[in-house]
Amino acid sequence: MKLHEYQAKELLARYGCAVPKNAGIATTPAEAKAAVEALGGRGVIKAQVHSGGRGKAGGIKVAKTPEEGETYADTILGMLLKTVQVPEGIVVEKVLIEEPVSIEKEYYLSIVPDRNTRRNVIILSEQGGMDIEEVAEAHPDAIIRLMIDPLEGVRDYELREAVAEANFAPASANKIVTFIRQLITAYNTSDAAMMEINPLAITSDGRVIAADAKIEIDDAAMFRHPEFAAYAEGNHEDALEAEAAKDDIAYVRLGGNVGVICNGAGLTMTTMDEVKRAGGEPANFLDVGGGAQAERVAKCLNLVLSDPNVKGVLINIFGGITRCDEVAKGVIAASQMIEIKVPIVVRLAGTNAKEGAEILASSNLISADTMQNAAEKIVSLVKAA
Ligand code: GDP
Ligand code: MN
Numbered sequence: 560m561k562l563h564e565y566q567a568k569e570l571l572a573r574y575g576c577a578v579p580k581n582a583g584i585a586t587t588p589a590e591a592k593a594a595v596e597a598l599g600g601r602g603v604i605k606a607q608v609h610s611g612g613r614g615k616a617g618g619i620k621v622a623k624t625p626e627e628g629e630t631y632a633d634t635i636l637g638m639l640l641k642t643v644q645v646p647e648g649i650v651v652e653k654v655l656i657e658e659p660v661s662i663e664k665e666y667y668l669s670i671v672p673d674r675n676t677r678r679n680v681i682i683l684s685e686q687g688g689m690d691i692e693e694v695a696e697a698h699p700d701a702i703i704r705l706m707i708d709p710l711e712g713v714r715d716y717e718l719r720e721a722v723a724e725a726n727f728a729p730a731s732a733n734k735i736v737t738f739i740r741q742l743i744t745a746y747n748t749s750d751a752a753m754m755e756i757n758p759l760a761i762t763s764d765g766r767v768i769a770a771d772a773k774i775e776i777d778d779a780a781m782f783r784h785p786e787f788a789a790y791a792e793g794n795h796e797d798a799l800e801a802e803a804a805k806d807d808i809a810y811v812r813l814g815g816n817v818g819v820i821c822n823g824a825g826l827t828m829t830t831m832d833e834v835k836r837a838g839g840e841p842a843n844f845l846d847v848g849g850g851a852q853a854e855r856v857a858k859c860l861n862l863v864l865s866d867p868n869v870k871g872v873l874i875n876i877f878g879g880i881t882r883c884d885e886v887a888k889g890v891i892a893a894s895q896m897i898e899i900k901v902p903i904v905v906r907l908a909g910t911n912a913k914e915g916a917e918i919l920a921s922s923n924l925i926s927a928d929t930m931q932n933a934a935e936k937i938v939s940l941v942k943a944a
Contacts, residue, residue: 567772574745591632594656666760683725687758687867750780815840818863818872839938856889883915906933
């Protein structure tokens with residue numbers, strides 16, 4: 560789960576990591592104006608979306624008066640922020656209003672798991688503020704890595720050496736080492752899968768603070784963190800994905816127009832490949848799971864059809880524990896609940912496939928006997944529409 564910047568900073572502050580003073584979140588220009596006033600008349604207005612590169616995209620502005628804050632918030636709120644990371648854009652619903660800090664130097668600091676060494680690694684770079692991938696490409700030696708031993712942790716001298724090797728200002732070394740220690744504790748305690756501070760700012764008054772913060776919590780550890788439940792709410796970038804998550808349906812929205820419903824992740828991936836091979840673009844990944852009952856299938860079909868981009872649906876089921884007749888009943892039930900305006904191609908194989916086919920025969924759904932055949936049918940129907 561990704562946290563928004565304001566949530567990430569709230570979490571970091573609990574572990575003692577210095578963050579800029581903030582006046583909270585605003586969803587209206589008037590709230591933004593009041594927030595800038597509360598900060599003493601100046602404030603940074605920052606778009607809260609899950610993407611880096613907001614600054615370059617126009618999602619971060621420094622307001623020198625409350626009125627300016629109001630104007631900036633008016634521009635940023637509701638805008639489709641197109642960043643390098645998310646070129647199709649994300650609509651900004653919230654802005655964070657923070658104390659403007661006078662930044663002397665911008666560094667890069669992160670902790671992420673390193674799969675090769677099976678350790679968490681601290682990454683430091685003097686070239687902060689910009690995309691770390693760019694730095695890695697252009698100046699690979701400007702990136703310093705320090706592995707964290709899972710049993711021993713890191714020693715202070717190792718941190719000091721890494722900070723020196725990264726060419727961080729010696730005058731700030733003590734504060735930076737302290738900051739990294741606190742970040743490690745925050746990372747471990749919250750079962751994070753990534754913590755990135757870019758930039759870690761040295762201010763003109765000598766403070767070391769997180770000017771930006773990105774945090775991802777390991778989804779598999781969420782059960783240990785009831786305190787993050789509030790962050791999970793409304794944290795889905797996509798309303799349909801949020802809806803699916805409520806029912807424990809594995810659903811990922813994609814850019815295409817062919818809705819895909821299958822059982823099992825492997826079959827779903829293969830079916831998506833077949834759609835592509837037939838010249839189509841999948842609109843989503845949806846795995847109904849094993850042993851799906853009619854009601855669940857109906858829910859899934861509803862979900863896929865709620866995406867306005869979907870111009871046709873391919874249902875591909877291999878019945879093992881899942882019974883094809885149950886799936887067929889679900890599809891029929893869904894088609895009675897909602898008006899279906901797009902073609903639906905169904906391919907059923909395995910347990911009770913024959914019974915399933917009989918149930919579907921009386922409907923206006925199109926059946927197919929092989930996966931390739933089904934993919935070709937739906938793609939040509941979508942193209943013809
Ligand atoms: P990102 O573009 O999404 O990574 O957002 P950041 O929070 O990293 O902001 C981008 C850039 O805006 C930073 O690298 C800073 O140069 C600048 N910036 C952000 N907050 C402040 C601030 O409080 N004061 C000043 N002077 N610059 C800021
Ligand atoms: Mn940043």
